[in-house]
Amino acid sequence: NAGVMQNPRHLVRRRGQEARLRCSPMKGHSHVYWYRQLPEEGLKFMVYLQKENIIDESGMPKERFSAEFPKEGPSILRIQQVVRGDSAAYFCASSLITSGQSDGYTFGSGTRLTVV
Amino acid sequence: TQLLEQSPQFLSIQEGENLTVYCNSSSVFSSLQWYRQEPGEGPVLLVTVVTGGEVKKLKRLTFQFGDARKDSSLHITAAQPGDTGLYLCAAKAAGNKLTFGGGTRVLVKP
Numbered sequence: 509n510a511g512v513m514q515n516p517r518h519l520v521r522r523r524g525q526e527a528r529l530r531c532s533p534m535k536g537h538s539h540v541y542w543y544r545q546l547p548e549e550g551l552k553f554m555v556y557l558q559k560e561n562i563i564d565e566s567g568m569p570k571e572r573f574s575a576e577f578p579k580e581g582p583s584i585l586r587i588q589q590v591v592r593g594d595s596a597a598y599f600c601a602s603s604l605i606t607s608g609q610s611d612g613y614t615f616g617s618g619t620r621l622t623v624v
Numbered sequence: 625t626q627l628l629e630q631s632p633q634f635l636s637i638q639e640g641e642n643l644t645v646y647c648n649s650s651s652v653f654s655s656l657q658w659y660r661q662e663p664g665e666g667p668v669l670l671v672t673v674v675t676g677g678e679v680k681k682l683k684r685l686t687f688q689f690g691d692a693r694k695d696s697s698l699h700i701t702a703a704q705p706g707d708t709g710l711y712l713c714a715a716k717a718a719g720n721k722l723t724f725g726g727g728t729r730v731l732v733k734p
Contacts, residue, residue: 512666539720550630550712550726551667564721599666603720612657613722615666 512537512602513582514616521590521623529585529619533602540583541613542575545597554598557583590623597621627651628713628725636731640702645728647713648695656696657722658687661710703732 513532521527533540538558543551553567557577568575572590577583587594597620601613631646647656655674659667671680673689673696680687684707686699700707713725 541722543724548729551724553721553723556721566721601666601722612669612672613667615668617664617666 512600512614512616514598514600514619516619517617519619519621521621523591523623524589527587527590527594527621527623529587529598529600529621530582531585531600531602531616532582533600534614537602537604537614539603540577541601541603542583542585543599543601545599545618551599554585587621590621592623595621595623627723628715630711630713630725630728632728633726634729634731636733637703639704639732639734643700643703643730645698645711645730646695647697647725649715650694651715652693653715654693656689656693656713656715658696658698659712659714659724661712661727662708667710667712700730703730705732705734708732 512534515530519527540557542554544554545551555568555575556564559577560579572588574586597618599615599618601615603613627649629648635643637643655672657672658670660670661667671682671687673687676693677691678689684701688697696713708731710727710729712727714722716722
C-alpha cells in the first residue's frame with residue numbers, strides 16, 4: 509500500500525535546462541497538489557489538479573512552470589529554463605475525493621531541486 | 625502577511641520540558657490541521673480539529689482549536705528528542721486548497 513511516490517528524490521540541473529518532477533498519488537486518490545518549500549520556510553501552494561484538469565494554479569509562476577495530471581500516469585511538474593531561484597524542495601500531496609473541509613493530505617517525500 | 629501566523633518560529637528546549645506552539649489568524653476556519661515534518665521528508669498529518677473549543681490528545685501532544693475557530697495551539701508534555709521537527713498548521717481557505725503557516729522549528733536536546 510504505497511503512499512505518495514515522488515521521483516527523483518534529488519535533481520541537479522544547470523541554469524537553462526528543464527526539470528521534470530513526477531508524482532504518483534496514493535491509490536484511490538484523485539486530487540493532487542504541488543507545493544514548494546524553501547529552506548527554513550513553510551510550504552507554498554503552487555497548483556491543484558484532478559485527472560486531466562487544473563483546478564487552481566494561483567500559486568504557479570506565470571512563466572516557465574507548468575503542471576499536468578494525465579488520465580494515465582503520474583502528475584508532472586515541469587520547470588523550463590531553470591534559474592538558481594528555482595532551487596527548492598517540491599512536495600506533492602494527494603487526497604481522496606472530498607466532500608468536506610477536514611480531509612487531510614498525504615505528502616510524498618519531495619524532490620530536492622538544485623540549480624547550478 | 626500570511627493567512628496563518630505561527631509562533632514562535634524556533635524553539636529549543638531540554639528533554640523533559642513542556643512546550644506550546646501557536647497558530648493564529650484573523651480568518652475563521654471550518655477546520656484546522658497540524659502536521660509534523662522531519663528533515664528530508666514530507667509533512668505528516670498529526671490531527672484535524674473541527675469544532676470551536678475542541679481539544680484532542682495524541683499521547684503527549686494536546687491540540688486545541690479556539691472557540692472562535694481562528695486560532696489553535698499544540699502543547700507537548702515532557703518533550704523527547706523524537707519530537708524534534710518542523711510543526712506546521714494548515715487550513716483550507718477557498719476551495720480545496722490547503723494553506724500552511726510558516727512553521728515552528730522545535731529542537732529537543734537530550
